[in-house]
Structures are given as C-alpha cells and as structure tokens.
Amino acid sequence: MDEKRVHTGRYFMMGNVACAEGALAAGCEFAAGYPITPATEIANHLAEKLPRVGGAFFQMEDEISSIAAVIGASWAGKKAMTVTSGPGISLMLENIGFAIGVETPCVIVNVQRGAPTTGMPTIGIQGDMVQAKHGSHGDYEIIALCPSSPQEMFDHTVIAFNYAERYRTPVFLLSDAFVGHMREEVVIPEAEKIETVYRNIPEPGTDPLKVKGFLDEDVAPMPIFGKGFKAHVTSSCHDEYGKRNLIDISALDKFVRRLSNKILKHKEEITLVERDYEDAEIVLVSYGGVSRAAAAAASQARKRGIPVGTLRLITVWPFPGEEIEKMARKTKQVIVLENNLGQVYPYIKAEAAHFAEVSFLPPKLVGEIQDPEDILKKIEEVSK
Amino acid sequence: MNELVHPYHCFIRPTVTHTTFCPGCGDGTVAQSILRAIDGLGMDMDDFVFVSGIGCAAWIPSPFFNADVLHTTHGRPIAFAFGIKMGLPDKKVMVVSGDGDLVAIGGNHLIQNARRNIEMTVICVNNGIYGMTGGQAAPTTPMGVKTTTTPYGTFENFFEDISGLVIAAGASFVARWTTAHPRQLTNSIKKAIQKKGFAFIEVLSQCPVQFGRKMGTGNAVQMLEDYKKRSISIKEAKKLSPEELRDRIVVGEFVDLDKPEMVEEVTRMIRRASGEVQEVVDAGRG
Amino acid sequence: MGRTEILIGGVGGQGVVLSGILLGTAASLYDGKQAVQTQSYSSELRGGSARAEVIISEDRITDPEVRRADILILMAEDAVGRYLNKIKPKGLLVIDADLVKGVTSGDYDILAIPATSIADKEMNNIIVANLIILGALIKKTKLLSVESMEKAIEASVPKKAKDLNLKAFRRGLELS
Numbered sequence: 042m043d044e045k046r047v048h049t050g051r052y053f054m055m056g057n058v059a060c061a062e063g064a065l066a067a068g069c070e071f072a073a074g075y076p077i078t079p080a081t082e083i084a085n086h087l088a089e090k091l092p093r094v095g096g097a098f099f100q101m102e103d104e105i106s107s108i109a110a111v112i113g114a115s116w117a118g119k120k121a122m123t124v125t126s127g128p129g130i131s132l133m134l135e136n137i138g139f140a141i142g143v144e145t146p147c148v149i150v151n152v153q154r155g156a157p158t159t160g161m162p163t164i165g166i167q168g169d170m171v172q173a174k175h176g177s178h179g180d181y182e183i184i185a186l187c188p189s190s191p192q193e194m195f196d197h198t199v200i201a202f203n204y205a206e207r208y209r210t211p212v213f214l215l216s217d218a219f220v221g222h223m224r225e226e227v228v229i230p231e232a233e234k235i236e237t238v239y240r241n242i243p244e245p246g247t248d249p250l251k252v253k254g255f256l257d258e259d260v261a262p263m264p265i266f267g268k269g270f271k272a273h274v275t276s277s278c279h280d281e282y283g284k285r286n287l288i289d290i291s292a293l294d295k296f297v298r299r300l301s302n303k304i305l306k307h308k309e310e311i312t313l314v315e316r317d318y319e320d321a322e323i324v325l326v327s328y329g330g331v332s333r334a335a336a337a338a339a340s341q342a343r344k345r346g347i348p349v350g351t352l353r354l355i356t357v358w359p360f361p362g363e364e365i366e367k368m369a370r371k372t373k374q375v376i377v378l379e380n381n382l383g384q385v386y387p388y389i390k391a392e393a394a395h396f397a398e399v400s401f402l403p404p405k406l407v408g409e410i411q412d413p414e415d416i417l418k419k420i421e422e423v424s425k
Numbered sequence: 426m427n428e429l430v431h432p433y434h435c436f437i438r439p440t441v442t443h444t445t446f447c448p449g450c451g452d453g454t455v456a457q458s459i460l461r462a463i464d465g466l467g468m469d470m471d472d473f474v475f476v477s478g479i480g481c482a483a484w485i486p487s488p489f490f491n492a493d494v495l496h497t498t499h500g501r502p503i504a505f506a507f508g509i510k511m512g513l514p515d516k517k518v519m520v521v522s523g524d525g526d527l528v529a530i531g532g533n534h535l536i537q538n539a540r541r542n543i544e545m546t547v548i549c550v551n552n553g554i555y556g557m558t559g560g561q562a563a564p565t566t567p568m569g570v571k572t573t574t575t576p577y578g579t580f581e582n583f584f585e586d587i588s589g590l591v592i593a594a595g596a597s598f599v600a601r602w603t604t605a606h607p608r609q610l611t612n613s614i615k616k617a618i619q620k621k622g623f624a625f626i627e628v629l630s631q632c633p634v635q636f637g638r639k640m641g642t643g644n645a646v647q648m649l650e651d652y653k654k655r656s657i658s659i660k661e662a663k664k665l666s667p668e669e670l671r672d673r674i675v676v677g678e679f680v681d682l683d684k685p686e687m688v689e690e691v692t693r694m695i696r697r698a699s700g701e702v703q704e705v706v707d708a709g710r711g
Numbered sequence: 712m713g714r715t716e717i718l719i720g721g722v723g724g725q726g727v728v729l730s731g732i733l734l735g736t737a738a739s740l741y742d743g744k745q746a747v748q749t750q751s752y753s754s755e756l757r758g759g760s761a762r763a764e765v766i767i768s769e770d771r772i773t774d775p776e777v778r779r780a781d782i783l784i785l786m787a788e789d790a791v792g793r794y795l796n797k798i799k800p801k802g803l804l805v806i807d808a809d810l811v812k813g814v815t816s817g818d819y820d821i822l823a824i825p826a827t828s829i830a831d832k833e834m835n836n837i838i839v840a841n842l843i844i845l846g847a848l849i850k851k852t853k854l855l856s857v858e859s860m861e862k863a864i865e866a867s868v869p870k871k872a873k874d875l876n877l878k879a880f881r882r883g884l885e886l887s
Binding site for chain 3: 052164218222223225226330338412
C-alpha cells in the first residue's frame with residue numbers, strides 16, 4: 042500500500058481517528074456520510090486526509106444517500122465506506138440490503154450511541170448489535186467486527202475492508218461512543234506490513250454474455266462498471282448473470298440461499314475470537330469494550346482461586362456458534378456480558394445451554410460497561 | 426437471407442426478448458429518444474452508466490440497454506449515480522426514472538444534486554400516476570382525480586412544475602417535453618448528455634392504462650393528441666396570463682447555462698489538497 | 712506503581728478533555744507507561760458538563776473505565792455533586808478553588824489551587840487554568856515526569872498557544 046496512506050508511527054490516538062487512519066491504510070478511496078455524534082471525528086479526519094491521496098469524503102443530504110453513493114462508488118471500482126451511528130444506520134437499512142443483494146463491497150462504521158431513537162448521543166452502548174444482522178428485510182448474512190480499543194479501531198477497519206473486498210459484501214464495524222472516543226496508544230505499522238485485498242474482477246475483454254458476476258458461493262468476480270462488462274445490476278431476484286427473474290420461486294430460493302451461503306461457507310476463515318478459557322469452569326463471553334472489563338474480572342477471579350476464563354467475540358456476525366459450542370463443552374458456567382439488555386445473549390444461550398449453565402449480566406447502568414467488581418460478585422454467585 | 430434488424434437493436438441487451446411496457450405506454454418513445462440521441466452523438470453504450478430506481482420508467486434502461494446498468498432502490502437512483510460519477514468521472518451517467526421515484530420518495534436527492542450541479546443526465550418520465558403498483562395518486566396527479574388510493578378524488582395540491590423546482594435548485598440544464606415531441610426531446614437529450622453539469626429533462630408521458638382510464642383522457646393516441654393540443658412553447662407562453670396558461674404544458678429548454686460543476690470542483694480540491702497545485706484557498710486565513 | 716485512576720470534571724470550554732489527553736499522552740508516549748483516556752460530554756459544545764477519565768498504569772490496562780478515582784479533579788461547582796462520590800478513600804481531590812466552593816472535607820486529601828484567578832491575573836487568560844492545575848498535580852504526586860508533560864503539551868496544543876500553556880503548567884509546578 043502507498044506509503045502516503047500509511048502514517049507509520051506510535052500515537053496516543055482517539056479510536057475514531059484510528060478508524061479513519063485504518064481506512065486510509067486499507068486503501069479507502071471514497072467515503073460518504075452525514076454528520077452525527079459520536080462518529081463525526083471519523084468523517085472529519087477522512088475529509089482532511091482522503092483528498093491528499095486522491096480520494097474524497099462527501100457530505101451527503103442524508104444517510105440514505107450516503108450509503109447509496111458508497112454503493113455507486115464501489116460499483117465504479119472504488120473501495121468505499123460510510124460512517125454513522127444508530128439513527129443513521131436505521132435510515133441506511135434498505136440500501137444495506139441492496140448492497141447485500143447485488144454483492145457490493147463496502148464498509149459501514151456504526152459508532153453506537155445511547156438509544157433507542159435519538160437517545161443520548163455521546164454515551165456508548167452496544168444497542169445496535171442485532172440491527173446489523175436483521176435490520177434490513179429478508180434473510181441475509183452479514184459480517185460485523187467489534188473493536189475494543191483505538192488500536193483495534195485501526196486494525197479492524199483494515200480487516201473490514203479486506204473482508205468486504207474478499208467476500209463482496211458490506212462489512213460492519215460495530216464500535217461505540219466509548220471506544221470511538223477512547224484514546225490509547227495506537228501503533229501504525231509500516232505500509233508493507235499491512236495486508237490489503239482488492240476484489241476479483243472478471244478477465245478484461247470477457248464476452249459480457251459470459252460473465253457470471255453473481256450468486257457464486259465462492260464469490261463471483263465483480264463486473265465493475267466502466268470496463269465493458271455491460272453489467273446488469275439489479276437488486277431484484279436475479280441469476281448468476283444478473284438477469285432479473287421475478288416469477289420462479291426456485292430462482293428466489295437460489296438467490297436467498299446463495300447470498301447467505303457465500304458468507305456461511307467461509308465462516309471459519311471470517312470468524313475471529315480471543316479464547317482464554319483453558320481449564321476454566323466459568324467463562325465470561327463478551328465483545329467490544331465490555332470484554333476489557335471481563336478480562337479484568339477474570340484475572341482478579343483467578344487471583345482469588347476461581348478458575349474463570351474468557352471468550353471474546355471479535356466477529357459477532359456471522360454468529361460463531363461453533364466457537365460458543367466448543368467453549369461450552371469445556372466449561373460449567375457461561376456468563377454473557379453486553380452493554381445492552383441482552384442482544385446477542387439469546388444466540389449464545391442457544392448454542393451453549395446444552396452443555397453449560399448460561400446467564401446474563403447486564404450493566405448496572407446501560408451505557409457504563411460492567412464494573413469488574415460486579416462481575417466478580419456474579420462469578421461468586423454462580424460458582425457456589 | 427438478411428434479417429431485417431432495427432437500427433437501434435445493437436443498443437439492446439441481447440438477452441432481452443420483449444418489452445415489459447403496456448400497449449400504448451410512452452416509455453418506448455422515451456427509450457428511443459435516448460438511443461437516438463446517443464447514436465446521433467456518435468457515442469457508444471460503453472460511454473455510459475445508466476441508473477434507475479423503482480417504477481415503470483426505471484425499466485427503460487434495466488434491462489433493455491446493453492450497457493452498465495444499476496437498478497436501485499425506490500427514490501435513490503440519483504444518490505447512487507452520485508457515487509458512480511465520482512468513481513468514474515469520464516463516463517456519462519444517466520438516470521432514467523419516473524415522477525414518483527424522483528420527485529416523491531426521492532425528491533431531496535433531486536434537489537440536492539441539482540444544487541451541487543454534479544454532471545449527470547436525469548430523465549424524469551412524468552406520467553402523473555403510480556403505474557406499476559396499479560394507479561395510485563402521485564404528487565403529480567392533478568387535484569380531484571380518483572385513483573386507487575384516492576377513491577373520492579385527490580385532495581392534495583400537486584406538482585405542476587417539476588422543472589421549475591429543479592431550476593430553482595440550480596441545475597445547469599432543464600427542459601420539458603412530452604412524448605408527442607420525440608424529435609425535440611432527442612435534441613434536448615443530446616444537449617443534456619454534453620452538458621457539464623446537472624441536466625434535467627422532464628418528459629410528460631402517457632400512461633393510458635392507469636392514468637388515461639382514471640382521468641378519462643382515453644387511449645394513447647388521444648392522450649398524445651391532448652399533449653399536442655395543450656403544449657405551448659416557452660416563447661408563446663410568455664405572452665399569456667396565468668389564467669390563460671391553466672391546463673397548458675409549457676415545453677422547451679428553460680435553462681442552459683454554464684456554472685461550476687461539482688466533479689470538476691472536487692478534482693480541483695483534490696489537486697490542492699494533495700499538493701499538486703499551490704494552495705490558494707487558505708491564503709487569506711489568519 | 713499500579714493503576715491510577717483520574718477523573719476530571721468541569722464544564723465544556725475549560726479544557727477538561729485536553730487535560731485528560733495531556734496526561735494520557737505524557738504517560739503513553741513519553742513516560743513509558745500505559746494510558747487510556749475516555750471522555751463524555753453533553754451535546755452542547757460550551758457550558759455543558761464535561762468529564763475526562765484517565766487511567767495510567769505500568770501494566771496493560773484491561774478495564775478502561777474509572778470506577779473509583781485515585782485522583783479527582785473538579786473544575787466547576789456543578790461537578791461536585793456529580794463526581795465527589797467517585798473518589799476513592801484516601802484519594803486526592805484537586806479543585807480550582809476559585810470555582811469550587813462547596814467541598815466539605817472527607818476521607819481524602821484536598822489540593823486547592825486558585826487556578827482561575829492566577830490564570831486571569833498572571834496570564835490574562837483563564838483558559839489555561841487547567842494547565843496550572845496539572846502543574847500542581849504533577850508536582851504533588853510525581854505521577855509523571857515534568858519532561859514528559861512538557862513534551863505532551865508541545866505535541867498536543869496549537870503552536871500559537873504552546874508558550875502560554877507551558878508557562879501555565881510551570882506556574883502550577885510552583886503551587887503545591
């Protein structure tokens with residue numbers, strides 16, 4: 042990657058700024074968004090830095106047009122992203138479904154804030170977790186990463202772009218105001234140490250009638266615009282060639298299944314978790330900023346002689362059920378921690394409950410991640 | 426034996442076997458005017474990316490035009506087109522969609538991009554009704570008309586002058602014709618394609634199946650005759666009072682002007698920011 | 712040194728968040744320590760409540776929230792009610808004595824600095840009261856080295872304001 046894009050060095054950097062730096066390092070060329078707290082720092086930083094490498098950030102008239110422009114730019118061959126918070130995602134959902142339907146690589150950053158509705162803009166919660174998976178209509182799979190630190194805001198943004206390009210799909214970065222506004226040491230490596238991926242495209246000069254640009258579970262090459270592929274890209278039910286079919290149920294079945302299977306087939310290589318539960322009788326399962334409190338509690342518990350481990354989901358979607366089952370088989374108690382009232386908990390419980398007792402510890406105050414002291418109390422309670 | 430082939434057949438996607446338009450629909454006239462303009466300019470379909478939304482008119486380029494086509498969600502084609510144009514500034518980007526798509530659900534994208542004056546051609550096929558869903562009232566349906574969602578007659582004021590809206594928003598080129606003016610329409614599309622800026626063409630187009638039946642304006646031929654009868658040139662219209670202009674359709678090219686175009690402005694900004702050219706904007710700042 | 716949790720409470724425009732950034736930057740980039748800085752503020756940019764949290768530690772910082780502050784810095788009367796209960800027993804309470812009056816003594820040390828009046832009289836600019844407080848804090852606690860703090864100030868504040876901020880910080884060093 043271009044050295045101008047990678048600002049190698051050691052910084053005390055805000056998570057949102059690190060996200061923008063990650064986007065630059067990943068090769069982002071086009072960004073569009075609408076101002077919203079607590080995501081604005083990403084937009085501001087991209088607006089300043091993207092033009093220096095030939096790209097640009099565009100402030101659109103709303104979030105609907107932001108994601109639309111991002112999808113358009115992606116079909117024009119650009120690596121593209123949008124940045125927003127929950128209210129913006131709510132507006133984007135129809136077009137996120139569009140991006141999934143026509144297999145468009147793009148990165149969607151949601152710096153989650155106090156919700157529902159306008160809520161409390163500067164407070165971070167994990168309130169939009171299931172929205173990312175189920176917000177748009179219909180069955181689909183999505184990829185979502187949950188950073189827990191400014192360093193990961195950088196690292197995960199790079200991964201998000203790579204996943205988006207590799208699997209031709211929108212990828213969510215589900216951060217929150219707490220991690221987005223957090224400052225911590227961020228190390229940006231040298232350009233050559235950052236892996237970047239660009240989508241496969243059909244062989245230039247291929248007869249347009251022979252381009253199979255859609256619905257391949259192994260990810261079809263993307264017939265991007267401007268290359269003579271004469272791509273017909275419609276979000277209506279279509280076949281491998283992009284040809285619309287609005288009448289055969291079997292075509293719809295293929296459309297739905299193949300889009301989902303494209304992600305599920307590659308779940309193992311997509312899934313990222315942090316496992317630290319060897320010999321643990323109690324495992325704390327969490328993601329994002331909460332996982333740091335979980336790690337603190339687990340280490341204190343171990344000091345007190347209670348065998349507590351942790352499983353941290355870095356990719357929450359596609360849901361890593363196999364990882365949950367593997368963990369649950371080895372332990373007795375599972376405590377799920379989220380900064381919400383239990384959004385991913387039912388998914389975890391469904392996978393783990395056959396093998397272990399599963400319980401949920403909500404934050405004392407929604408918006409403030411669980412106090413390790415409270416987690417310890419819960420650990421002592423379940424270990425009795 | 427040589428097969429007799431339509432001169433514009435080469436512009437049609439080879440896998441397409443038939444049109445989806447109802448008998449008498451104006452969309453065919455609009456489609457042909459677009460292709461005539463492209464052919465007349467000596468351009469190739471590979472010079473274009475077509476974008477459409479939801480509704481009958483959106484089906485003009487999708488799937489019929491043998492080019493890169495993005496068929497998008499309802500109301501948003503101009504917003505998608507924005508990203509495409511920024512990504513492929515050398516291509517001609519053309520949006521073809523209906524009045525419901527571009528003016529009702531997508532109205533703000535139309536206004537904002539006319540304001541930006543981003544180079545693209547937007548052809549708004551105005552049939553005054555929601556045809557595809559079975560004849561519901563549109564913001565362009567005249568007051569009092571009974572539609573499937575207004576069985577006692579519409580009770581809303583309606584958009585009589587979409588072109589006026591786009592002019593006010595700041596577009597470089599704005600014209601209005603009807604499907605009874607295919608030659609004039611073709612000429613305006615040619616100009617629109619070549620315009621450095623946001624070029625908007627409103628085409629009043631007959632929907633005999635939904636609109637014609639409801640309005641009692643009859644079949645396609647009668648509707649076209651009605652268009653002809655009611656149309657009046659901009660020049661002639663200036664001589665008439667507002668009362669005399671009631672129920673008339675003012676046709677012609679309203680605006681054709683040169684002003685800063687957004688893609689060029691962005692390119693200039695990028696050159697400044699990346700240090701390719703001397704920074705001039707910040708010079709006055711203390 | 713273990714983990715030190717610092718909470719700074721004030722109102723928008725007082726440089727509450729900047730104070731947090733300076734402590735975090737000094738610890739993380741120049742003092743060989745780990746630091747996490749977080750913040751919260753109400754949506755209005757000026758006059759609303761503002762809070763910065765900094766955790767400084769020799770070791771990796773897992774839990775990033777300030778739970779019980781070893782050091783509580785209050786720069787506005789408003790912040791007393793909101794944050795005084797967050798201070799750890801035997802903790803250090805630092806107040807801008809010009810702005811914070813309603814503090815009763817408790818199980819904590821109090822370092823009261825008339826930062827705003829000094830900034831006003833000596834620097835003609837109350838905006839650097841926060842730097843005076845930081846100077847006094849560093850002098851009293853030796854939490855971070857003076858050199859690291861000065862480097863952090865140089866790296867973090869706009870060029871035009873650098874000298875004024877350094878001057879205020881150094882003035883603070885004389886106060887405790």
